[in-house]
Structure formats: C-alpha cells, structure tokens
Amino acid sequence: MKDKNEKICIIGAGPAGLSAGMYLEKKGYFNYQILERNDHVGGKCNSPRFNGRRYEMGAIMGVPSYYAVHDVEEFAGITHNGPKLNRNYKNAKGDIIDPFNPKKNPLKIPQLLKMKSQVKRLGQLLETKYKGYDVNGHRGVAEGRYDGYAVTPGREKVSGVNENLKDLCLPFDEFCKRNGVDLIKDIWIGPFTAFGYGYFDEIPAAYVLKYLDFQTTMNFVKVNLWTWQDGTQSIWEALNDKLKNHARLNSDITKVERKDGKVYVTVNGAVEEYDDVIITAPLQYMPTYFDATDEEKELFSKIDYERYDVLAFTTRPGDHPEISYYIFDNMTPETYGHLMVYYRRWHDDKSQMLTTYAIRNHQGKPEIPYEKCKEMVLDDLKTMHNPADKIHNEHSWYYFPHVDSETYASGWYDKVEGMQGQKNTYYAGEVMAFGDMDEVAEYSRELVDRFF
Numbered sequence: 220m221k222d223k224n225e226k227i228c229i230i231g232a233g234p235a236g237l238s239a240g241m242y243l244e245k246k247g248y249f250n251y252q253i254l255e256r257n258d259h260v261g262g263k264c265n266s267p268r269f270n271g272r273r274y275e276m277g278a279i280m281g282v283p284s285y286y287a288v289h290d291v292e293e294f295a296g297i298t299h300n301g302p303k304l305n306r307n308y309k310n311a312k313g314d315i316i317d318p319f320n321p322k323k324n325p326l327k328i329p330q331l332l333k334m335k336s337q338v339k340r341l342g343q344l345l346e347t348k349y350k351g352y353d354v355n356g357h358r359g360v361a362e363g364r365y366d367g368y369a370v371t372p373g374r375e376k377v378s379g380v381n382e383n384l385k386d387l388c389l390p391f392d393e394f395c396k397r398n399g400v401d402l403i404k405d406i407w408i409g410p411f412t413a414f415g416y417g418y419f420d421e422i423p424a425a426y427v428l429k430y431l432d433f434q435t436t437m438n439f440v441k442v443n444l445w446t447w448q449d450g451t452q453s454i455w456e457a458l459n460d461k462l463k464n465h466a467r468l469n470s471d472i473t474k475v476e477r478k479d480g481k482v483y484v485t486v487n488g489a490v491e492e493y494d495d496v497i498i499t500a501p502l503q504y505m506p507t508y509f510d511a512t513d514e515e516k517e518l519f520s521k522i523d524y525e526r527y528d529v530l531a532f533t534t535r536p537g538d539h540p541e542i543s544y545y546i547f548d549n550m551t552p553e554t555y556g557h558l559m560v561y562y563r564r565w566h567d568d569k570s571q572m573l574t575t576y577a578i579r580n581h582q583g584k585p586e587i588p589y590e591k592c593k594e595m596v597l598d599d600l601k602t603m604h605n606p607a608d609k610i611h612n613e614h615s616w617y618y619f620p621h622v623d624s625e626t627y628a629s630g631w632y633d634k635v636e637g638m639q640g641q642k643n644t645y646y647a648g649e650v651m652a653f654g655d656m657d658e659v660a661e662y663s664r665e666l667v668d669r670f671f
C-alpha cells in the first residue's frame with residue numbers, strides 16, 4: 220500500500236487511463252493527473268456527430284459481461300441506452316445467407332449439429348482443462364499458471380497452476396485443432412476477425428479466449444448487446460466529468476525521465492514532478508519519449524498491431540441497407556483488405572451514417588496500401604448492393620496491439636509484468652489486457668488493486 224498522497228501521472232485518457240483514475244479514487248487516491256494528447260477523451264471510443272446524432276468511428280458495443288464498464292456506468296450515473304443492434308450475413312457475391320439456420324441449409328444439418336456439439340465441448344474444456352483461462356491479463360499463462368480476477372459477477376481474485384494453459388500460446392487455429400473443436404471457429408470469427416482482431420492462423424488463442432470467453436461469445440450469438448445513445452465516447456466523457464481531476468487535454472509529452480525515485484514529465488514544454496507514472500498510451504512508442512531501459516526497448520519492439528480501417532459514408536435512400544451485415548467469405552486470410560462488416564446504427568433514418576470495417580495486413584504478407592484497401596471496400600459495397608454515395612469520415616486505427624505466438628510463449632508477459640513498479644512505472648492499456656473497453660478497464664482495476 221502506498222501513501223495516498225502519491226502524485227500519480229496517467230498517460231492517456233482512453234478507457235484504460237480514465238478507469239485507472241476512477242479505481243484510484245475508489246481507493247482514496249486523489250492526487251493523480253491524466254494527460255491526454257488529443258483535444259478530447261475516449262481514445263478509440265470515438266463518436267462524432269452527424270445530423271443531430273452520434274455515429275461510431277471506433278468502439279460500438281458491449282455485452283452484459285462487461286463488468287468494469289458497468290462499474291464506470293454506475294460511477295458516472297449513465298447506462299447503455301443506445302439503439303438495438305441487429306445483423307445478418309452475406310456471401311462475397313452480396314447474397315443474404317443465414318449460415319446457422321438448419322431450415323435454410325438442410326444439406327448442412329450434420330455439420331451444424333457437429334458444430335453445436337463442439338461448442339458445448341469447448342465450453343466444458345474451458346471450465347475444466349483450461350480452468351483459469353479467462354482471468355484478465357496474461358500473467359503466468361506461458362508458464363502454466365493463472366493469477367488475476369475471475370470473470371464472474373463476484374470477480375474475486377483467483378490463482379493456481381494449470382499446465383494446460385500453455386496451449387493458449389498457440390495460434391487459435393492450432394488450439395482448436397488440438398482440442399478437436401475446429402468447427403467452433405465459425406461462431407468465434409464474427410466478433411473476432413470481423414472486429415479487426417486478426418486471423419486465427421496468426422493470433423494466439425489466449426487473446427481470442429480472454430476476450431471471447433464463453434459467456435461473452437454466447438452474448439454475441441444471442442445478440443444480447445449493449446450500445447449507448449450518444450456513442451461509446453459518451454461513456455468516457457461522463458466518467459471524465461465525474462472524476463475529481465479531469466483529464467488535461469492537448470498535453471504534448473516530449474520527455475519522461477525517471478531518476479532519484481521520481482518521474483519528471485515534460486508537458487507542453489514545462490517539467491512536472493510525479494511519484495509514479497501509469498502508461499496507457501501505446502507501449503510500442505514509449506521508448507520514443509521515455510528514458511527507456513534496454514529491456515523496455517527490447518520487449519516493446521516486439522509489439523505488432525492491426526491496420527483496421529473504418530469509413531463512414533451515406534447512401535442514396537434506395538441504396539440504404541435494412542440492417543448491418545457481416546460478410547463471411549471475406550473473413551479469411553486470403554481475402555484480407557476486403558469489407559468484412561458494415562454497420563447501420565440508426566434504424567429510423569436513411570440519411571444517417573453507415574460504417575465499414577476492413578483489415579489490410581496479415582502476418583508474412585505485404586500490407587495493402589490504405590488507398591487501395593479503401594477502393595476494395597467501396598467496390599465491395601457495390602457488390603453488396605449498398606453503394607456509398609458520399610464518404611464523410613475515415614480512419615486507419617492503431618488497433619489491437621499484441622505479440623505473436625512465439626513471443627507470447629517465450630514469456631513476454633511475465634517479463635513485462637515483472638517490471639511493473641520498477642522505476643516508479645506501471646504499464647496498462649490494450650497490450651497488457653486485450654483491445655476492448657472492458658478488458659482494459661478491468662486491467663486498470665487490477666493494477667490499482669495490486670500496486671496502490
């Protein structure tokens with residue numbers, strides 16, 4: 220336990236940084252300052268305005284197992300009151316398909332039944348063979364241990380030894396093959412690959428299953444989802460308003476020096492002194508403005524990320540889709556760069572914004588240039604019979620920072636976790652947990668609990 224008057228600098232006012240502030244306050248620490256580079260809070264929860272409403276350029280939804288986001292809602296006095304989400308599926312030719320409906324796919328009935336039994340089997344394996352798989356964060360996994368908070372309503376601390384957890388270092392494809400549950404990937408792929416988190420032949424199973432734990436996946440299947448009327452950014456705006464110390468916007472940090480037990484942060488040209496620093500900004504770029512140690516430089520150079528592109532557009536009224544669509548055929552490594560999802564947020568207004576999503580990188584393959592990918596997506600929209608009339612906004616995100624299977628298995632997380640607190644520095648945010656609102660907020664909760 221630290222002195223409650225410690226002066227704590229939090230870098231970044233996205234979900235990770237703002238929730239770190241909230242959990243610090245809950246423990247009685249009020250001497251913190253959140254420094255944000257942008258002129259707004261929310262990070263990748265980004266909800267611009269159009270025709271009197273807000274659309275989503277970043278995060279869209281949550282599920283009832285988003286317990287840390289629920290903490291934020293309670294603290295900030297808000298709730299998930301947004302438009303109901305609904306979706307359908309198309310193939311690459313633009314035909315509507317209903318891939319999981321046995322009545323529509325009589326020839327696929329044996330396969331669908333097999334898939335159902337594999338989903339059940341995976342659920343059982345996760346509870347038994349992979350007990351502890353779903354604790355937040357990645358501490359111990361590569362060594363066959365778990366240590367963190369259980370993803371249950373009680374959210375109590377759990378720890379233990381489980382050699383089988385080492386399998387989570389494998390790419391998800393291999394993990395499924397090893398456990399004879401290959402067919403379940405058709406269920407997991409929508410909220411994983413289509414949501415920009417990469418392809419199953421490259422991403423370690425730990426990332427897939429910690430985010431899409433069994434309960435969360437079933438919520439996606441049942442479309443039991445949360446949205447927010449004023450967008451996900453409004454969650455973090457409300458939290459920022461409620462915090463004792465609001466994030467300081469437009470903070471340009473040019474240098475961070477750690478010496479004599481203090482942290483000296485140069486912000487907009489002036490040096491500020493702190494006792495501790497919590498970094499929620501991308502760790503990959505931390506060595507560009509910190510006095511990084513060789514170990515920090517070496518470890519953070521291993522981080523990779525997805526190039527996930529979002530386009531916001533309007534259509535002519537006759538071209539407006541009646542629902543959001545997932546394009547199954549485009550979620551394969553061979554079709555990277557193609558449109559995987561397009562999202563219709565507002566059901567009652569055909570003049571409102573729609574958004575498209577595509578990944579334009581895959582391990583070992585050339586990155587597709589931004590403009591080329593945009594062209595592919597716009598062509599795909601025509602094939603889907605919902606061509607864009609006008610593009611209003613576009614962004615290529617630094618998305619889902621992660622390490623590859625080999626680096627994961629070599630104990631990357633245990634090395635980084637072993638550095639927590641050294642040089643008065645704490646590491647949080649996406650790469651430490653997973654790239655979604657709840658995992659990063661949950662990680663901040665645990666970090667505060669462990670060290671403050």
Ligand SMILES: Cc1cc2nc3c(=O)[nH]c(=O)nc-3n(C[C@H](O)[C@H](O)[C@H](O)COP(=O)(O)OP(=O)(O)OC[C@H]3O[C@@H](n4cnc5c(N)ncnc54)[C@H](O)[C@@H]3O)c2cc1C
Pocket residue numbers: 230231232233234235236254255256257260261262263264276277278279280281414470472499500501527529616618647648649653654655656657659
């Ligand atoms: C298109 C898209 C769709 C998504 N969909 C969902 C979804 O449906 N559900 C879900 O839960 N999640 C979703 N996510 C992911 C979710 O938005 C992120 O995982 C979450 O915002 C991560 O929070 P964070 O605070 O760790 O990082 P970020 O949100 O990236 O915030 C980091 C903050 O740090 C600031 N910063 C960076 N560098 C510096 C610096 N040097 N100095 C000061 N400040 C700095 C940034 O400006 C930013 O505000 C989506 C994201 C995108 C882009």
